[in-house]
Amino acid sequence: MKFFLDTADVNEIRELVETGLVDGVTTNPSLVAQAGRRFEDVLIEICELVPGPVSAEVTDTTFEGMLAEGRHLAKVASNVVIKVPLTIEGLKACRILSREGIKVNVTLCFSPAQAILAAKVGASFVSPFIGRLDDVGEAGMTLIYEIVEIYRNYPEFTTEILAASIRHPIHVVDSARAGAHVVTMPPKVLRQLYNHPLTDKGLSAFLNDWKKTGQKILAR
Numbered sequence: 001m002k003f004f005l006d007t008a009d010v011n012e013i014r015e016l017v018e019t020g021l022v023d024g025v026t027t028n029p030s031l032v033a034q035a036g037r038r039f040e041d042v043l044i045e046i047c048e049l050v051p052g053p054v055s056a057e058v059t060d061t062t063f064e065g066m067l068a069e070g071r072h073l074a075k076v077a078s079n080v081v082i083k084v085p086l087t088i089e090g091l092k093a094c095r096i097l098s099r100e101g102i103k104v105n106v107t108l109c110f111s112p113a114q115a116i117l118a119a120k121v122g123a124s125f126v127s128p129f130i131g132r133l134d135d136v137g138e139a140g141m142t143l144i145y146e147i148v149e150i151y152r153n154y155p156e157f158t159t160e161i162l163a164a165s166i167r168h169p170i171h172v173v174d175s176a177r178a179g180a181h182v183v184t185m186p187p188k189v190l191r192q193l194y195n196h197p198l199t200d201k202g203l204s205a206f207l208n209d210w211k212k213t214g215q216k217i218l219a220r
Contacts, residue, residue, distance in 0.1 A: 001176050002052070004184035006164070008035040010045050012187040017049055024052035026105070026127075026164070026184040028083070029059055040076060047077035055105045055125075057083035058093075066093035074102045081105050081124060086114045091121050098122035105162065115147040119157040125182065130175070131165035140165070141174045148179040169193050 002023040005013055008031040016022050025046050032039050039056075047054050054077070058069040070082040070093060081103040084090035094104040103124040109115055110129060118126040128147060130140030144163055151157045160181035166172060169192050175183045 001180065002182040003190065004053070004055075004162070004182055005190065006031070006166070006184040006186050008032045008042050008046070009187070010035075010042065010049070013046060013049050016187055016190060021190065022050060022052075024054060024081075024182070024184075025050050026055040026083070026162075028055075028057045028107070040073075043073070043076050043080070047079050050079070052079060053081045053103065053105075053125075054079050055081045055083040055107075057107065061085070061087070061089060063089040063092045066090060067096060070097050070102060070104070071100075083107050083127075086110075086118060086126075091117055094118070094123050095121040098124070107164070109147075110143070112143065112146040112150055115159075115161075116150060119151065119154070119159040123159045125160050125162040127162045127164040127184070129165035130163055130171055131167040133165075134167070141171070141178065144175055144178040144180050152179075 003021050004024040004026050005016060005022055006026045008027045013025060032042060035042050043056050056073045058066045060066050060069050066084055066089060073082055074080050082097055083105040084093050085108050086106050090106060094106055097104050105125040105127060106118040106123040107127040109126050110133060115126050128143045133140035133143060147161050162182040162184060163175040163180040164184050166183055166185040166189055169189060172183050172185060172193060
């Protein structure tokens with residue numbers, strides 16, 4: 001499974017890329033607004049830090065506008081993936097951009113039917129939003145299972161399932177169990193994956209016992 005960071009905070013990305021756990025980054029207009037910087041400057045910096053896919057979302061809602069913005073953003077760096085909404089205009093733009101060799105992430109997916117459409121127009125990624133479905137009383141993870149089941153029936157579908165709107169580590173684990181190709185998560189959630197009180201407790205006990213021996217592995 002690939003891990004993407006869902007953030008436009010360059011400092012967070014730089015720190016977590018050093019762990020070797022980050023395979024890509026997803027951004028959106030809300031995350032860029034939080035960064036408080038010019039969008040393309042942030043995008044260039046992220047693409048330099050991350051060798052994998054970096055999703056950059058268009059803001060125009062028309063077919064022609066999405067095409068123009070998508071083509072423009074794709075020139076920023078070779079690893080830019082254009083993010084378009086799962087609307088009829090977005091699907092039309094995805095089809096053209098994909099045929100031009102530009103990778104596209106179709107976002108704001110909330111049903112299996114929408115995921116089928118994204119695959120049919122050649123999306124590189126489809127982003128089902130787990131947490132937002134949970135927020136309205138639906139079982140968000142069920143959507144991941146359903147999309148995985150459908151895609152497996154059609155080997156010609158090359159679209160990767162990118163589980164999004166991740167709120168906690170259980171979402172990550174359940175997405176992996178379901179068979180999602182990618183999970184994009186806030187930096188906080190990635191850190192929660194490796195933090196565990198029993199790990200800290202065990203390490204402290206080991207080190208205390210070692211200290212009592214008076215030994216050192218490397219002489220100083």
